[in-house]
Amino acid sequence: MSFFVYLLAMAGVTYLIRMIPFVAFRKKIKSPFLKSLLHYIPYAVLAAMTIPAIFYSTGSVLTSVIGTVVAVVLAYFDLPLIVVALAAAAAALISGFIF
Numbered sequence: 001m002s003f004f005v006y007l008l009a010m011a012g013v014t015y016l017i018r019m020i021p022f023v024a025f026r027k028k029i030k031s032p033f034l035k036s037l038l039h040y041i042p043y044a045v046l047a048a049m050t051i052p053a054i055f056y057s058t059g060s061v062l063t064s065v066i067g068t069v070v071a072v073v074l075a076y077f078d079l080p081l082i083v084v085a086l087a088a089a090a091a092a093l094i095s096g097f098i099f
Contacts (some may be wrong), residue, residue, distance in 0.1 A: 058092050067092030
């Protein structure tokens, strides 16, 4: 029975999150500030969820930092995502063997 209560609560919260913008913003948004704010929210939320997971994923902050530095450097040079991800994982793995 509690499963259905949790399911209904989850469905209600999900519905409210998706419905509130339609109710709150009936007209087209013209404010550049609000437009930019709404544009960058998904990136901020993704970063807030990903960054802590990066540093706790390997069990060692040093290997996580090395993998992150490799990923940032390779991403700066516009390499494909798969190359960046594999190189960062390899750097974290190799540094884990060394340290």
